[in-house]
Amino acid sequence: MNGGSVLQPGSLALSRKEEFKVFAESPRRSRPDLLTRKQLKSLATQARADYDRQRRQWHANIGPVKTPQLTELHEDLWDIVDSNEQDGDKAKGAVAVDAFPGLGKTTSVPPFARDFHQREIEESGAFTSQGHERIPVCRVGLTGNTGMKDLNRAMMEFFGHPGQTRGTTAQFGRRVLDCVSSCEVRLVVLDDLHFLKWGQKSGIEVSNHLKWIANEFPVTLLMVGVELAKKGLFGEGTNGRDTALAQTGRRTTRFGLRPFTIDTEAGRREWRQMLLALEQRVVLTDKHPACSRMSCRTTSSPAAPDTSAR
Incomplete structure (x- = not known):
């Protein structure tokens, strides 16, 4: 919760619904006017300071550029998300954006989530039929120590749920399910999935939890990470540990981002x-x-x- 203050785009972390809503619904930045050298020198001191600040903010947020790679990824994501509009008794497929660092994973996913949020609000309205705030997208960033309880707590923190500090893992899960159902969330973005230690207990717990979300929640899981295949998410192992991870992998469509080449x-x-x-x-x-x-x-x-x- 923001304590009554007005959130500005430069202060957003996208870890709470208020922040994501500002990101998704704020007008796009306008490029400052391109001034000639004479016009630049004629600006008064305060006007020059304002102009320089506008340029700094514009250049710091100049992207993303709609490259062919970005366009291809968004088209694939729309195909998966739109195909997941089956009834709630059917498990929905998940998506993993798995690529090397520096290719634009984190840059490319938020614009898609923003466009999805805008489409859902335009088509269905800002509030559900029960009068709850409609929140089409829930975004959670993971850390290296994330287990089931931590994941549920992070999701409750996104919604601003008052019960995020006390409770069991099962209680946290039920509260998250209530938030997702009440707010009619349709897309859950799990960023930095590579921080999980997939070969250890916490990774198995979260993998099973992801399967539970796919079964019980009417959402599409969009997971973002680095070298997820090497960490075992798509593995087809034979022991119990690898099999649990492989079940998550079989339900997941993997997309990458191809690098620029000049050959x-x-x-x-x-x-x-x-x-x-x-x-x-x-x-x-x-x-x-x-x-x-x-x-x-x-x-x-x-x-x-x-x-x-x-």
Whole structure:
């Protein structure tokens, strides 16, 4: 709960429903005007400070760029989420975004969750038929010590449930189920799943708990992590421990994010278009005009902007 203060986009951690709602429903940032050197020098002291602050905030939040990789992932996620609208007596498939660090997993999933939130609110309204606040998405970040009770507590913290401090694991689970059902959650995002120690007791507990969520909750699980296959989530082991993990893996559709490559013409073209998109978004005085897609040769390099005016 925010204690009555107004949440600003720069202070969001997406660990509570109020924060995620601000993230999902706030207007997109507007790019500051591109001023000439003369216009920049003519600004009064306070106006120049405001303009510089706007540029800093814009550049710090310049992404994500809608790359082909991002588009492909979102199309796949929509296919899975939309196919999970079967009745509640059927277990729903889960999704895992599993890729190496630095490829944009954490960057690509929140925009999808935001778009899903907006679609659900537009189609069904801000409140359920029972008068509860509609919360289409629940996002939880995991740590290396997360067990079943910790996972349930983190989910209750997202909803601001008053019973998040005391209770048994089973009681926490029932409270979470009540929150999810009452608020008609349809997508649960579990970020940093690689922090779990899958080969130890806590990993088995959480794996079984994920199966319980898939069976009992009317939601799609969207799990995000690094090298989840190596950690055993998709393993097909023969002993009891590996079999428990494999059952979760068989219900999970795994997606990755392919890196940019420049060893083919198509790869060079994709990389160039991303650089051009970034160049067009950068707000710098006297920067070189970005080339258009049609007028630039794909084998040349984008002109670097003049960064002398800051």
